[in-house]
Amino acid sequence: MGEAIQLAKSISDHLYIAEKFIWLPTDDNLAPHLRTQLVHHEKRRRWGSQLLESLGQAALNEWENNPHEMLKSLGSKGDEHIWTDVRFLRMISSVALPMTDSIDRPDKEGIYIIQALKGLHVISGCIAPVAPDSAPALEVWIGIHRSISELIQSADKLFTTQNTLLKDVVEVRWAIRGLVARLQIANNGLYADGMEIAGGTMLFTTPNLNARTINLPFDILHHCLPWQMNSVENDSAPDYLGYPTKDLLPDFIRSIPFNFDTLTTRTGDSVIERRGTSWLAEEGIGALAYSGKLMRPMNIPTSVRETMRDIEQWCYQSETSSLSQLPTTLKIGNNLEFIWDDCTSSDMPYTELGQFVNADSNNIGGFFDCALTNHYPDGDSACKFHTDPEHGSHWHRVTAVVSCGQSRRFAFRPIPDASIWNDWDTTSQNANQPKDDTSCAPAALSLFPGDVVFMTRDCNDLFHHAVYSSQSSLSDHVDSSRVSLVLKRALDRNGKKGHGLAGEGRRARRNNSL
Template identity: 25%
Template sequence: MRAARGHHPARCTARAHRIARRRRVVARRADASDRETAAAPSAAQLVNDAKSALDILTAADSLPLPTDASLAPHESQLHHRRKRKKTCSRALQRLAKMLVGTRREDARREATSATQFARLVAGALWIDDDDETRNDPEAGVLFTETARALGSLAPFEMEEAARVNFYATAAAATLPPRCATVVAWALARCGSAVPNEVDIAMRGVPFRFQPYLTAGLIDLETLKREVPFKREQLTTRDGRRVDERRETCWMGEEHVGSYAYSGKIMQPVPMCPAVARVRDALEEKTGERFDCCLINLYPSETAACAYHTDPFMGIGYATDSIIVSVGETRRFSFRPLGSTDAESHWIRTLDGDAIWMFANCQDDFEHCVMTAEGDGNDAPRASIVFKRSLKRKSAAEARAKKKKKKPPPSSSGGAGGGRKQPAKRR
């Protein structure tokens, strides 16, 4: 039987083969496109997978910024803008952790002078016309993490546009106290002023982070040479005697008595020249005169100090106390008594930084020094905790005044209530 017109079997078969071939070609092209897409991870994935600072800086090249002429239209959408800001912030946070420590100072300086680093800073601090930082607590937390990273990586040359955005975002952001203290520290470390809004957010917080307050006044080798450090035993809460991981020394003027904590008693030794020099500089910069100090040496990366409060503050010693950091960078944290790390105020204290505690700090907050963050963060560190002893006849009066509110120091390094302003960083 003859085939119907237009439906010859051979022709139909050839046509079916051609259609099948075209479909196979399309499928192969689609597979190749999928493989190409899979082989090109996003900038966020590159940042998360980075094994080095160079990897992160390389990833920055693939991050489109609003100022780029090649910015695709969809990359201006709110969703993409938020992802880009988070990726830039995440990159800075990872850089800060990778490059922490005195042994990485050269690598940190090289990274922060790279053009890719400037792109990350610009992207993390970019402000859009419809920016919702003021009304978005989550955006405030992200900004705090960005600020903490920038403070940890400082000092470096920040582009003027980024510096303006840094200040403006700090002024506009919704910052709880645990974020405001970190942002104020970061701004000061980056050489920027602190907005009044941030100072207001810190009202009632009985401590301030004071970057660069004693920079260049003392070095660790001099301190180790002049201070007779000792490693002693402590008594734990369950009565066990254990070796203290840090080495300590108690220094004071002639009228200063012994100092005791955790079952050990230290007799004072005279204040050595290097420590006296720092003490005198603090008086000049803050108006506070100290007559004694506890000096702690953390000799290795595992030496730390768990959360605690300083004893006898407001009874045997004035409530004002200043901690001076010497040597290696370490994380330092405050948190309200009875809280968790979710409520902590933590920064990285660098050589020459100081922490001013006052008013009800020891009653309401505990503080700690954490262990190292990596191989490059393993050099020794010391802290000098300056105190002012109270005469016995003044102790009762001190207890009565302990809870009285005291004008807090301003976040730029000075203090209210007639205190002197610390010298600004040059």
């Protein structure tokens, strides 16, 4: 099976492997040695996790190369969708189901669980879950949710011990929150009246993971902005919603005046920047000092200003609802309940930004008033580990980063000699542990259009962040560009905001008046 996974390229390849090779402890007529020997259960869960991770990469490749064709080939109705495919259910169950009377270990089964949840997060970002409307499909849909719930609860239990790294906790929590946000949105439209559904409660909550990461000065707000397709050229689903869109990308590229500047390297060579940049600001805000240059402010386009207001309102509303802005529990039929949020998730968006935002603010009266914008023209364009300068002196410490276009992996790492992960770990056993190779290792996750990176407090003093190049195998003809918006707020420094530019100071004004 391992060789088959390595050779698999398409989504259908992976579903075929699940059908042909995967076995479950609940299968009838299972060979006794498979049921009773731990080594075979370890292989089952390892292969299942590798298959889910590989399926996520295949979905990412197909989405980024041709999302419309991918939707047509998969089918977009809930009854014809991968999220109601029994082979997909078996794939997830192969990792979720433990051997009877066995105990999961962080350094063994924990690795498989993390791998599976990361794969599921990517799959949900590329192939949005769609609720079914028939009994057979609903049975598979519920089974998939049951297995995902088991994976989440296993992760929440496993990664509370001193033998687990905070970096891994951060990654698995982000993956869970991205996956659950999209499942919650899909289930908001679930109709199950009159269908026979087994009872019980499924938990999609992570109180222990939330507790371990509560001190960190950053978080990911998954699916904060519903940047979705309005329509697909598909007769079976003309109004299909829920799929990350690239429709905003041309608007941003047209309306934002990007510059690809020429920079001088340390060796004296002149090179053109791999990414285009532009500094957008409201009237009265000066230049931004960035990448060894002063960037002249340009007017903020309507689409960027609307994005600012949307994120502000999301943070404002997060005080009174779950972070997905949907009910925290869902009743399905008379007996089944999904619990999405246990109120232990971070209140950072509200406490750091939302409480300062007037719910009735208009298009020019919000918190954010400037933005560094970046145009990454191809999948090879990236941004190495760095910090954003002058936060706390020229710019407010709250920063929000959102992008549209191709997906990217976003990463944080403690700045060597300034911080280590254990400094932020609430697990007492990990306090004052010696520094090693993992102390400043990056925590990274795939992000999709509408996911927001939220940074505050001393994040830019103690953590680097980076954007990795594309993970996808992109065709040459595919538009692999991406636009990111780094939203900021200028601080008033005795009537001055931002930096002045050459020729705009008092001496220049005096000389010009002569």
